[in-house]
Amino acid sequence: MANRTVIPFGPQHPVLPEPIHLDLVIEDEHVVEAIPSFGFIHRGLEKLVEKKDFTEFTFIAERICGICSYIHGMGYCQAVETVMGLEIPERAKWLRTMWSELSRIHSHMMWLGLLADAFGFENLFMACWRLREGILDVIEETSGGRVIFGAAKVGGCRRDVPDDLLARIPAQLNAVEDELRAITNVFRDDFSVRQRLCGVGLLSRNDAYDLGAVGPMLRASGVAQDSRLDGYAAYDKIAVEPIVEESGDCWGRTMVRIREIYQSFDILRHVLPNVPPGPVDMKITGAPKGEFFARLEQPRGEVIYYVKGNGTKFLDRFRVRTPTFANIPPLLKMLQGCQLADVPVIVLTIDPCISCAER
Amino acid sequence: MNAPAQTYSEIAPERLLEAANAQRAAGSRLVQICCSRLQHFELLYSFSRPHTIEHLRICIPDSRVALPSISSIYGGSFAYENEIHDLYGITFTGMNVDYQGHFFRTAIPAPMAVPPVCAAPAPKPNKPQPQKEPT
Amino acid sequence: MNLFRKSPWIIHYDGASCNGCDIEVLACLTPRYDVERLGIINTGNPKHADILLITGYINEQSQPVVRTIYEQMPDPKVVVAVGICASSGGIFRDCYNTKGGVDSTIPVDIYVPGCAARPESIMDGVVQALDLLERKRKEKKTRRRAIAPTPTSEVPTP
Ligand code: SF4
Numbered sequence: 001m002a003n004r005t006v007i008p009f010g011p012q013h014p015v016l017p018e019p020i021h022l023d024l025v026i027e028d029e030h031v032v033e034a035i036p037s038f039g040f041i042h043r044g045l046e047k048l049v050e051k052k053d054f055t056e057f058t059f060i061a062e063r064i065c066g067i068c069s070y071i072h073g074m075g076y077c078q079a080v081e082t083v084m085g086l087e088i089p090e091r092a093k094w095l096r097t098m099w100s101e102l103s104r105i106h107s108h109m110m111w112l113g114l115l116a117d118a119f120g121f122e123n124l125f126m127a128c129w130r131l132r133e134g135i136l137d138v139i140e141e142t143s144g145g146r147v148i149f150g151a152a153k154v155g156g157c158r159r160d161v162p163d164d165l166l167a168r169i170p171a172q173l174n175a176v177e178d179e180l181r182a183i184t185n186v187f188r189d190d191f192s193v194r195q196r197l198c199g200v201g202l203l204s205r206n207d208a209y210d211l212g213a214v215g216p217m218l219r220a221s222g223v224a225q226d227s228r229l230d231g232y233a234a235y236d237k238i239a240v241e242p243i244v245e246e247s248g249d250c251w252g253r254t255m256v257r258i259r260e261i262y263q264s265f266d267i268l269r270h271v272l273p274n275v276p277p278g279p280v281d282m283k284i285t286g287a288p289k290g291e292f293f294a295r296l297e298q299p300r301g302e303v304i305y306y307v308k309g310n311g312t313k314f315l316d317r318f319r320v321r322t323p324t325f326a327n328i329p330p331l332l333k334m335l336q337g338c339q340l341a342d343v344p345v346i347v348l349t350i351d352p353c354i355s356c357a358e359r
Numbered sequence: 360m361n362a363p364a365q366t367y368s369e370i371a372p373e374r375l376l377e378a379a380n381a382q383r384a385a386g387s388r389l390v391q392i393c394c395s396r397l398q399h400f401e402l403l404y405s406f407s408r409p410h411t412i413e414h415l416r417i418c419i420p421d422s423r424v425a426l427p428s429i430s431s432i433y434g435g436s437f438a439y440e441n442e443i444h445d446l447y448g449i450t451f452t453g454m455n456v457d458y459q460g461h462f463f464r465t466a467i468p469a470p471m472a473v474p475p476v477c478a479a480p481a482p483k484p485n486k487p488q489p490q491k492e493p494t
Numbered sequence: 495m496n497l498f499r500k501s502p503w504i505i506h507y508d509g510a511s512c513n514g515c516d517i518e519v520l521a522c523l524t525p526r527y528d529v530e531r532l533g534i535i536n537t538g539n540p541k542h543a544d545i546l547l548i549t550g551y552i553n554e555q556s557q558p559v560v561r562t563i564y565e566q567m568p569d570p571k572v573v574v575a576v577g578i579c580a581s582s583g584g585i586f587r588d589c590y591n592t593k594g595g596v597d598s599t600i601p602v603d604i605y606v607p608g609c610a611a612r613p614e615s616i617m618d619g620v621v622q623a624l625d626l627l628e629r630k631r632k633e634k635k636t637r638r639r640a641i642a643p644t645p646t647s648e649v650p651t652p
Contacts, residue, residue: 035458036462037458037462038462038463041508041510041511041550041553042463042510042553042555042591043510043553043586043589043591043592044471044589044590044591045586045589046471047471047589047590048586048588048589051588059585060585060586063512063514063585063586063609064512065512065513066511066512066513066514066515066516066517066610067513067514067517069512069514110517113524125524126524126525129520129521129524129525129526130524130525130526133521133524133525133526145610146518146610146612146613147514147517147518147610148512148514148609148610209388210433210434210435211434211435212388212389212390212433212435212436230363291367292365293365293405293412293414295363295390295412302390304390304391304405306393306403308395316395316397317393317395317396317397319393319395321390321391321393325438325442326391326435326438328438329434329435329437329438330435353513355510355511355512355513358463
């Protein structure tokens with residue numbers, strides 16, 4: 001029997017922009033066990049709810065994570081609105097849908113780039129990130145910010161988007177989509193990409209379900225679960241079909257994300273011409289009293305916001321269960337028995353967002 | 360909206376394992392475990408099936424009360440249980456993976472276990488009380 | 495020694511940020527902004543680096559890491575704090591797990607504002623860092639010259 005060696009992975013690892021720390025117990029190039037430890041980015045922002053009032057807290061919710069920032073802010077607002085019994089204007093709902101789909105596209109494109117970087121395809125990384133700027137341009141035009149754009153607000157949206165701008169966006173999106181096809185074809189057809197992804201990091205359907213995997217992880221293992229089917233914001237008026245792959249490996253997860261990008265383009269093409277006229281926000285009076293769990297779909301999977309108000313401006317409790325946190329048990333499961341060289345790719349296919357997971 | 364119905368029910372700590380087993384038998388997925396520090400500690404276990412989310416509420420008077428771990432039923436629950444142990448200082452017995460307090464490394468131990476100070480920064484005296492406005 | 499001015503290498507460390515600034519730092523390296531055209535290379539090794547870009551505030555866990563990276567970097571070096579978090583602790587200042595901005599741990603030369611800092615302002619910060627680096631290098635040289643004569647003048651006396 002070979003000796004066991006413990007190899008630390010992180011906190012500074014070239015494939016990940018963020019500090020994640022795993023202790024890998026290795027036996028002959030095979031990982032026997034992976035032990036994570038957190039706390040590099042733990043801020044304890046859930047406790048800040050006692051110091052900032054519930055409208056101010058939207059900004060903090062947006063800074064749980066800078067990649068899926070908008071959906072965090074929107075989810076928090078949605079939870080507070082439900083507790084307060086507010087029905088936000090129709091236009092605000094459609095605009096929220098638009099921004100969350102734009103966020104999904106930009107997050108997935110970013111992830112594709114990072115994945116390419118993880119298996120050493122520098123060129124593809126640059127290509128993905130160059131195209132992603134096209135989406136960021138649209139976000140910037142509509143909201144004024146690039147990654148954290150503060151468009152969410154309790155009671156609606158902070159900004160309105162002029163109709164002529166809305167009419168212009170589809171052309172911009174189409175241009176990005178056309179270029180994107182060339183890139184995703186590389187992921188789909190390239191021999192060396194397949195070599196690195198197929199059959200790596202297998203997660204069976206049962207394991208995925210039992211260990212509580214969410215989002216593309218769960219869907220790549222063949223479970224059709226998508227929180228957008230719950231019909232928050234304007235999703236009740238849009239047909240969303242969960243994208244499912246059966247293979248359960250890194251390849252399957254890549255394909256789910258690629259197909260989701262195109263699905264988001266389709267959703268946007270449906271949303272943009274249909275944004276109804278009207279106001280985008282409403283006056284809020286009073287303070288939240290009661291509790292509610294809001295469930296939304298982020299690029300990384302299902303996210304849960306829990307809000308408990310006591311009738312004052314300061315909430316009792318805010319909690320967010322982020323998709324990365326739910327995906328940690330399945331990740332540890334996948335890492336058992338894999339090869340050391342595959343660890344970066346496997347870690348990356350859960351699309352880890354450490355600042356989400358640690359809050 | 361075809362949002363799933365959410366139900367809350369309160370159960371005694373001793374009945375937790377039994378309730379988790381029942382959820383498992385019904386084919387539910389563990390969505391999350393959330394702990395809140397009010398005057399007591401309150402834990403919410405959420406389970407979901409298509410079209411329903413059930414929340415089981417457990418109240419314990421202080422953090423010295425140990426709770427049984429449900430990780431033998433839901434293998435993924437250890438992440439939540441370790442998190443609650445590190446942030447709130449509640450002990451879970453029988454976790455399948457126990458990090459002994461090294462899951463979240465924080466500057467101060469059990470930082471979230473201090474009772475909320477919400478009540479302290481009372482609304483400023485020159486502002487109207489928010490509750491009065493809706494009337 | 496003009497070589498130095500032309501190709502400074504940077505190392506990026508993520509203290510404890512929300513990611514917003516990190517992805518903007520990465521975006522600087524990609525084709526739209528492309529700091530590599532200024533000869534800048536992002537390296538992972540602190541001993542190769544001249545400029546340290548830090549995003550996010552400092553906490554108990556990252557403090558020793560940041561200090562080690564800083565000490566490992568060769569002189570002269572410049573530290574750039576990217577984003578409000580790194581400058582002062584920003585929106586998370588009141589959290590129980592924060593220690594404050596980067597300057598609570600190591601000396602910071604340039605502060606880049608913004609939450610998230612835009613790629614343009616990050617690049618501006620880096621370009622300012624280049625000038626500062628040049629100045630520091632010259633200072634070091636003159637200091638060395640000023641110090642150098644004393645021992646040599648002492649040596650012949652005995
Ligand atoms: S400055 Fe803002 S965007 Fe940057 S890390 Fe801090 S919170 Fe995130």
